[in-house]
Amino acid sequence: MAQMIIDTANHIAGYAAKAARVKVVAAYPITPQTTIVEKIAEFVESGKMDIEYIRVESEHSAMVACIGAAAAGVRTFTATSAHGLALMHEALHWASGSRLPIVMAVVNRAMGAPWSIWPDFSDSLSQRDTGWMQFYCADNQEVFDTIIQAYKLCEDEQVFLPAMVCLEGFILSHTYMPVKIPEQKEVDDFLPPYKSGWILDINRPFSHSNLVAPEWYMEFRYMIQEAMENAKRLIPVIDKEYGETFGFEHGGLVEKYKCEDADLILLTMGTMGSEAKIAVENLRKDGLKVGSARVRVFRPFPTEEIVKLAEQAQMFAAIDRHISFGMEGFLATEIKASLLNQKDPPLVAGFIAGLGGRDVTFDTIEKIAKKSLKWMRGGKVERETEWVDLRE
Amino acid sequence: MVTIKELPKEEYLLKGHAACAGCGPAISLRLIFKALGNKIFLVVPACCTTVIQGPYPYTSFSVPLQNVLFESTAAAASGIVAGLRQRNLEGITVVGWAGDGGTVDIGIQALSGAAERETDFIYICYDNEAYGNTGMQRSGATPYGAWTTTTPSGKRERKKDMPLIMAAHRIPYVATACPSYPIDLVNKLRKAKEIKGTKYIHILAPCPTGWRYDTSKTVELGRLAVLTGLWALFEIEYGKFKLNPPSDRLIDKTKRKPVKEYFASQGRFRNLTDEDTKRIQKWVEEDWEQYRKRASNSTSDSSPYGKIEEA
Numbered sequence: 160m161a162q163m164i165i166d167t168a169n170h171i172a173g174y175a176a177k178a179a180r181v182k183v184v185a186a187y188p189i190t191p192q193t194t195i196v197e198k199i200a201e202f203v204e205s206g207k208m209d210i211e212y213i214r215v216e217s218e219h220s221a222m223v224a225c226i227g228a229a230a231a232g233v234r235t236f237t238a239t240s241a242h243g244l245a246l247m248h249e250a251l252h253w254a255s256g257s258r259l260p261i262v263m264a265v266v267n268r269a270m271g272a273p274w275s276i277w278p279d280f281s282d283s284l285s286q287r288d289t290g291w292m293q294f295y296c297a298d299n300q301e302v303f304d305t306i307i308q309a310y311k312l313c314e315d316e317q318v319f320l321p322a323m324v325c326l327e328g329f330i331l332s333h334t335y336m337p338v339k340i341p342e343q344k345e346v347d348d349f350l351p352p353y354k355s356g357w358i359l360d361i362n363r364p365f366s367h368s369n370l371v372a373p374e375w376y377m378e379f380r381y382m383i384q385e386a387m388e389n390a391k392r393l394i395p396v397i398d399k400e401y402g403e404t405f406g407f408e409h410g411g412l413v414e415k416y417k418c419e420d421a422d423l424i425l426l427t428m429g430t431m432g433s434e435a436k437i438a439v440e441n442l443r444k445d446g447l448k449v450g451s452a453r454v455r456v457f458r459p460f461p462t463e464e465i466v467k468l469a470e471q472a473q474m475f476a477a478i479d480r481h482i483s484f485g486m487e488g489f490l491a492t493e494i495k496a497s498l499l500n501q502k503d504p505p506l507v508a509g510f511i512a513g514l515g516g517r518d519v520t521f522d523t524i525e526k527i528a529k530k531s532l533k534w535m536r537g538g539k540v541e542r543e544t545e546w547v548d549l550r551e
Numbered sequence: 552m553v554t555i556k557e558l559p560k561e562e563y564l565l566k567g568h569a570a571c572a573g574c575g576p577a578i579s580l581r582l583i584f585k586a587l588g589n590k591i592f593l594v595v596p597a598c599c600t601t602v603i604q605g606p607y608p609y610t611s612f613s614v615p616l617q618n619v620l621f622e623s624t625a626a627a628a629s630g631i632v633a634g635l636r637q638r639n640l641e642g643i644t645v646v647g648w649a650g651d652g653g654t655v656d657i658g659i660q661a662l663s664g665a666a667e668r669e670t671d672f673i674y675i676c677y678d679n680e681a682y683g684n685t686g687m688q689r690s691g692a693t694p695y696g697a698w699t700t701t702t703p704s705g706k707r708e709r710k711k712d713m714p715l716i717m718a719a720h721r722i723p724y725v726a727t728a729c730p731s732y733p734i735d736l737v738n739k740l741r742k743a744k745e746i747k748g749t750k751y752i753h754i755l756a757p758c759p760t761g762w763r764y765d766t767s768k769t770v771e772l773g774r775l776a777v778l779t780g781l782w783a784l785f786e787i788e789y790g791k792f793k794l795n796p797p798s799d800r801l802i803d804k805t806k807r808k809p810v811k812e813y814f815a816s817q818g819r820f821r822n823l824t825d826e827d828t829k830r831i832q833k834w835v836e837e838d839w840e841q842y843r844k845r846a847s848n849s850t851s852d853s854s855p856y857g858k859i860e861e862a
Contacts, residue, residue, distance in 0.1 A: 220660075230630075231630065235630070253619070361592075361643060369605070
């Protein structure tokens with residue numbers, strides 16, 4: 160029987176790792192991720208998970224141990240946040256370059272200095288170009304479902320890439336919500352046993368990831384790009400299949416809400432997407448045609464879906480819990496880039512909000528929407544990037 | 552115990568590898584493969600062996616090899632060991648094979664962690680006393696006085712004592728070796744293979760390119776390093792320290808050759824002053840006093856390392 164439990168997203172991530180039957184977990188503590196590895200430790204010590212649990216001495220080693228275990232032929236899991244993820248950076252490239260299907264939960268936390276333990280996407284978005292697929296979740300159920308979906312995706316022979324499943328620290332990580340945990344057999348039916356493109360094998364003595372000269376290197380990079388394109392095609396398929404099996408679907412690449420007739424579309428990621436839906440409801444009561452599109456997958460980026468949304472809307476507001484200093488938020492950048500070659504694209508305004516854990520409520524988002532509508536009517540984005548609720 | 556004639560004829564380091572002529576690490580690798588056979592997974596970080604194995608799509612090793620990040624040999628091995636255990640695959644030895652920079656400098660954290668976690672693998676440091684693959688920059692294993700490209704007038708600090716650092720982790724087996732003593736090297740690897748837990752073997756591997764000597768002299772130089780007492784052959788098995796031949800004879804200082812003989816044969820020491828040589832000779836005497844004490848203290852039974860006894 161499927162089980163309904165009320166728990167934090169971090170604990171739910173632990174349940175998901177268990178349900179995915181991972182064999183090796185290598186992890187290191189960091190706030191706000193820690194309760195994931197604590198939950199797994201509890202499962203291991205109570206005999207509910209029969210795995211190798213490597214309590215490594217750093218996040219760098221956590222990722223490399225996952226690389227080693229995946230190469231030895233088993234499903235692996237790890238989790239981290241912020242500085243831990245930054246310390247892994249080098250190994251993230253190695254994991255994707257080695258085409259190993261590792262899944263990692265990233266509990267989003269702002270980067271220091273100064274120290275902050277509260278959420279924004281500066282940690283995971285800094286890893287944009289590492290060849291990892293990136294999912295962003297809006298609630299605890301989605302955390303569970305996405306981890307299961309991610310393994311299925313990563314281990315598809317058309318993909319063989321790692322993925323991070325991102326959830327905002329505290330907003331989700333330490334917040335209790337009801338979640339449906341399916342029966343183990345159902346998960347087993349959905350997610351076949353571990354599969355990867357290669358494995359260390361004494362009968363096939365290869366050198367893996369050895370030196371590659373310029374005449375080959377570009378082809379290896381192109382194969383990763385192809386795998387990302389394949390993933391873009393497969394993500395909605397897997398999400399739909401998951402929905403048909405377990406009853407939860409999360410919008411594939413982009414979760415759209417009342418976008419069909421919208422003049423203005425609010426583009427968000429993570430939990431801001433949930434707030435945006437409430438904002439849309441409220442604004443529509445005033446007769447304003449506003450919709451919400453939550454970008455659930457940032458890599459591969461859903462360019463085609465953004466272009467499609469642009470057919471109807473006159474205005475996009477990209478709300479970034481992130482800043483690329485000296486430019487703008489990455490979501491705004493990617494959306495503008497996606498639209499560049501389109502005929503009569505909508506105006507795009509970028510908003511920076513919620514850095515370092517500052518609340519982004521539906522009120523905040525309504526304010527952003529109203530300003531965007533004003534610019535839309537005037538036919539001009541008055542400020543390319545607006546910092547929301549900034550102190551004077 | 553084997554003799555040189557009893558070594559397996561199989562070669563797992565194949566012809567056409569890309570090591571320099573007279574490469575001490577390549578000689579060591581050939582012996583290691585003979586000692587351990589081909590049921591091994593080799594983990595190699597950035598080091599000379601990145602080049603020695605050959606570029607894609609070739610390899611000069613007939614064992615499976617995973618290349619990993621510079622500082623991560625022991626972490627990757629931890630993951631592989633865990634994966635093999637989950638798959639119930641037995642009889643495969645996981646071997647980390649890293650240079651001195653990858654071991655005593657950038658890789659020491661991952662190695663220390665893996666040793667503390669009692670990871671069941673063999674870690675071999677092949678020590679040519681500098682960052683060889685990048686063109687001989689100083690490392691924590693470069694000895695006092697040696698020229699490197701980043702210490703053009705000679706390094707002013709002493710070599711890090713990595714084998715004893717590893718011994719302080721209470722792992723079951725630590726050994727030093729040198730390819731100039733192939734039987735000793737092979738026996739130590741065979742012993743390491745049979746012991747459960749973390750095994751650390753530190754090989755002094757002369758490097759003609761970096762040490763500035765003729766490529767025909769590699770074996771000779773290794774011998775000189777040992778016979779002068781600058782490199783002692785020993786093993787620490789479950790905490791028991793034992794000097795191995797010929798180092799066991801060298802407790803008697805009159806049996807040791809003067810260090811200057813070793814320095815005179817290498818270009819990298821040409822800036823050494825007489826004072827430097829005297830200073831180093833004194834350090835050798837001090838080190839050997841420590842070896843003597845350890846050897847005599849270890850005659851009594853010490854508690855087994857690497858496992859916790861019943862109370």
